Amino acid sequence: xxxxxxxxxxxxxxxxxxxxxxxxxxxxxxxxxxxxxxxxxxxxxxxxxxxxxxxxxxxxxxxxxxxxxxxxxxxxxxxxxxxxxxxxxxxxxxxxxxxxxxxx
Numbered sequence: 001x002x003x004x005x006x007x008x009x010x011x012x013x014x015x016x017x018x019x020x021x022x023x024x025x026x027x028x029x030x031x032x033x034x035x036x037x038x039x040x041x042x043x044x045x046x047x048x049x050x051x052x053x054x055x056x057x058x059x060x061x062x063x064x065x066x067x068x069x070x071x072x073x074x075x076x077x078x079x080x081x082x083x084x085x086x087x088x089x090x091x092x093x094x095x096x097x098x099x100x101x102x103x104x
Contacts, residue, residue: 006029006052007035011023014044021052027103032060038047045077050084061097068101079104 004020005028016039024032037096044102048067050056064080071078079102 001029004007007032009035009039015047015049016041016044016048017047017049019052024053024063025055026059029059029063029090033064034038036063037070038077040067040070040074040078041050042075045079046071047079047081049081049082049098050088053085053088056088056091064092064097064101078084078102 004023004025008017008018008019008021010017010019018032018035020032022028036048037045046067048064053060068078082103089098092101
């Protein structure tokens with residue numbers, strides 16, 4: 001059986017790119033929170049690539065906000081990649097989270 005979420009972390013200079021593929025839900029959100037905590041260092045940028053997500057629920061939204069908050073506390077920049085599945089984009093718009101996150 002294939003895991004519900006695959007992650008890939010790459011580093012280039014001060015940027016840490018975290019790419020998510022699959023489903024971000026109540027089963028996988030804690031793992032994403034741990035990953036975002038691990039890559040959030042002072043002075044760097046965490047780029048969260050959601051282009052491979054096919055599903056996200058409210059616990060996924062919470063994980064994104066957690067990542068943003070951790071970065072804010074640690075003095076790093078948290079941004080989402082602009083490219084994402086329409087359902088994920090609709091959820092972030094519906095919950096008004098898009099307005100509180102940087103998108104590049």
